Amino acid sequence: MSEDLLAEITESVIGGEPETVIALTRQALEMGLEPMEIINQGLVPGMDIAGEKFSRGEFFLPHLLIAAKGMQNAMELLEPELVARKQTFKSVGTVVIGTVQGDIHEIGKSLVGTMLSANGFKVHDLGVDVRIENFVSKIEETRADIVGLSALLTTTMIGQREVIEALVEAGLRDRVKVLVGGAPVSQSWAEEIGADGYAEDATGAIQVAQKLMGAKS
Amino acid sequence: MRPIFKILSDELVNQIIDEALGLLLDPGVRVHNHEALELLAAAGADVDSEMQVARIPEDIVRRALETAPSEFYLYSLEGEPVVHYGGDSVQFDPGSAAITILDRETQQLRAPMTDDFVNFVKLVETIPQLDAQSTAMICSDVSEEIGDLYRLYLALNYMRKPIITGAFGIDTWWTMKELLVATVGGEAELASKPIAVFDVCPSPPLLWSELTCQNLIDCARAEIPAELVSMPLAGATAPVTLAAAVIQHAAECMSGVTICQLSQEGAPIVWGGSPSAFDMREGTTPMAAVGTWMIDCAYTQVGKALNLPTHAYLGMSDAKLVDAQCGLESAGGTLLAALAGVNMVSGAGMMDFESCQSFEKLVIDAEIIGMAKRLLAGIEAREEPIALSLIRKMGHRAEYLAEPHTLKWFRDEFYIPSEIIDRSSLDGWQKKGAKTAWQRAAERVDHLLSSYQPSPISDELRTELRSITMKAAQNVGMGELPPLPDA
Structure with a gap:
């Protein structure tokens, strides 16, 4: 039954x-x-x-x-x-995700967020045009394993670097893996700004996130 | 008779307009710009300042649609009216703001540099099928913060044709305006004989960001034409049914026309867009899906019904190589845009959605555009009677090649392509080296670039443009600009 x-x-x-x-x-x-x-x-x-x-x-x-x-x-x-019942559903990992400050593009970021949660991640979606300090405080609050930074414009992708710098400053950089994405973002940009992962599309992002979790544990 | 393609019935056009007007009233449009909200409130819209939402009554929108001009011209640097926005005029410019180019040697996608864009501007000048320039790529060798104005600065040094451009910031728009004013010799000259159009993009669904909204207001106040680029992604940021996506597009554009006209009555504004039928497998935004084309054609028809100039991003391909997919997609979009009577069709040269520009694709697309323009010219009688006296005179002889009638008309009747289009016999093609379309296109690019004639602007103006750009560069901490390639 x-x-x-x-x-x-x-x-x-x-x-x-x-x-x-x-x-x-x-x-x-x-x-x-x-x-x-x-x-x-x-x-x-x-x-x-x-x-x-x-x-x-x-x-x-x-x-x-x-x-x-x-x-x-x-x-x-x-x-x-x-x-x-004092139980917790063990997620694959905790992810904070958002589109960086000055950028209001939602769809790619939301797609990745939903796909991650469908794959067992606990996802905190901060939305679009997210201020740097909001990323930092949410990562701290949720003890996130991964932060996903989305940017769709050449003018706003600089924001991904700024979040990484803020994480270093807040002493959080070693505790959280940084995943970047968005149309103008490339592997070489990810390397240049010191991100841990980059993916071309949502399916790729899931694979990279899973790999990063493997590397973390 | 000029062939024209209509995809919507008149009833459907009216319903789309009615429902779009209904959307502006409820749920209204989000306007993240203080000045625009004030303008809307003063005009009688119901503005929620905290939520930054404006609910705009129909009469305000209708009035704006009335005061917006139904046509205007863009001028060449020599002061000639060469582009007509309005009616069923159809003109073409390259797709804009590419973040990669297809490298001419390696056929790999890479970041564009100053030299790439300068060569591209020169190439566009030499292609007769293209009516306007665009700030077609973002140069990676300058700071992102001046990426928009730097493109315009480069183009102004090499172009004669008018240009479709756009700003990425509120402040950079003012520098871009300064460059344009310097080029034509004054603000009044720029307003009366504009050489540029600024793209302004609302964000789906129904949102004006602070930046684009300010660009729209600033363009209107300076009477510089603005081009609304509404981009519903059907099935993702807009409803999946094509008609519903067209309604969302119409509502976004109507709100743009309203903000524009409230800023400056009579300011030129274009009903344009870059919609997409969202790809349900890849999560991408195809520019060459048949659904995308249909939304474009439909909103163009709506814009015409409202008596506004029109624009669309069409003639692009989602392919990553200049291959069969690239050709078929570009041809389909270009022909439909022409038949729909889109005033400015942006997209030539562009591939990988709206991301990559290719020199070789641009010259191939020029052939498609040539064919499309010929198609639009339609079939004419030419002589009266059309054939009766001629064929009676010729009798049953197949000797038209040597007839004066043939010599008189063949150039008007046929579109004659460049060598890119291979029409040799098999033997002839092999003797010419059995080249692919890519190879023929590459040769055509080289040939055209060698025929480029330098722009007529004075050395004083060049110095002034450089000093304006230099100032903007210094403001973002760039000590120097890359050297300007030879004219």
Whole structure:
């Protein structure tokens, strides 16, 4: 019975029905299923399958993003339950992400953020036009493993360097890996400003983030 | 008869305009610029200063659409009106602000330098199919902070054709204006005979950032033409249905026209854009997807219905090499833009979305543009009767090659391409070295560059332009500028 329900949760994540994911998650809690069980046997397998389908070209970005939305909504419901049980869902890593100051381009940054959370990262998205000190304080507050800095303009990519300099100044540079991206950003720019990783697109960013986590642990 | 392509029914155009007007009222447009918010509030818009949102009633927008001029001209450096924004005029300029170029030797993408852009400007001067210059690439050998004005400075030293440009900052716009004023000899001269258009880009959905909004206001006050580049990414930053993306585009452009006209009634403004049908697999913004072309054609039709000059980024390719994809995409977009009657089509030479410029692609695109312009000229009777007397005279003889009628008309009737387009026999092609289109294009670039005629500007003006640019460079801590390549 509970196995059927967990399978249904998985299906609703894959099927892109965030409302159903929530309803079923609530039902599972009412039936007395453990939140960790719901996550590991209901939600996560759904995201995994959606991810596999995307890599095979069977799924497109809207499938993936709506699946992630279902998972995120369910997690919001489950997190207080986990806290009540003094449990934590172990994420792959914690990421602070945002578009640098003066730049209001959102889409690439949000795509990377969602894909990271779909891949088991805990993501704090600071939005666009993010002030340097906001990156620094959020990294400090969340003890982030990775910070993702997005810039779409040649005039704002300098902001990526400025955040790195601020991290050095705040004594945080050794504790956090810096991932940079955006249209004008390149591997050589990443090296020039002393970033730890660069990726051309969202899928690449996930791989680099996973690699950086491997290097961290 | 001039062939024209309409993608929307009149009913749909009206509905798009109505729904766009509805969007400006609710949810309104985000305006991150204090001055613009004040202008809008003074005109009667409902402004939430804290949220920086303006809800603009229809009558304010309608009035702005009325006072915006339906046409204007851009002038060459010699003072001739050479570009007509308005009606169904169709003109072409290269795609702008590339952050890479396709290296002519290695065919690898790399950062552009001063010499690259100067050669590019010279090449554009020599290509008859191109009607205007653009600040086509960002030179990596100067500080990013003066990247916008430095391009204009370089171009002004080598060009005669007018230029499509844009500022990356609020302050740099003023330096760019100073360069233009110096070139034409005064502010009044620049307003009455503009040699440049500034692109100003709202951010989807429905946002005017402080910078672009200020550029828009400053252009309007100086009566320098501004070109609205609204870029809904259908399925990402705008709704996925093409008609809905066109509505969002219309709302963004209408808000731009309104801010422009409130700043200075009668200031020239262009209904333009760079939309994209978002790629659902790669998360990229294709400039050559058929969906992208359709949004462009549709918003152009909406702009025409509002009696405004139009612009579009078309004729580009998403390919990373000058290959078959590059050719087919560039041809499709260019032909559609021409048929849709877009006044200024920006995109020639551009590939890798809107990121890379290529000299070789530019000269290939010039051939596509040549074909498109011929297509637009349509089929004419030429003589009366058209054929009856001629064919009766010739009877059944196949000897038209030697007829005066052929000699008289063949140049008007046919578009005659350069050697880039291979029409040799197989044997002839092999004898000429069995060259690829890339090789033929590379040779054409060399040939054209060697025919460049230096610009007519005086040494005094060159010195003045350099001192204006030098001052801006020093303000950002650059001690010197790269040397100016030979004219």
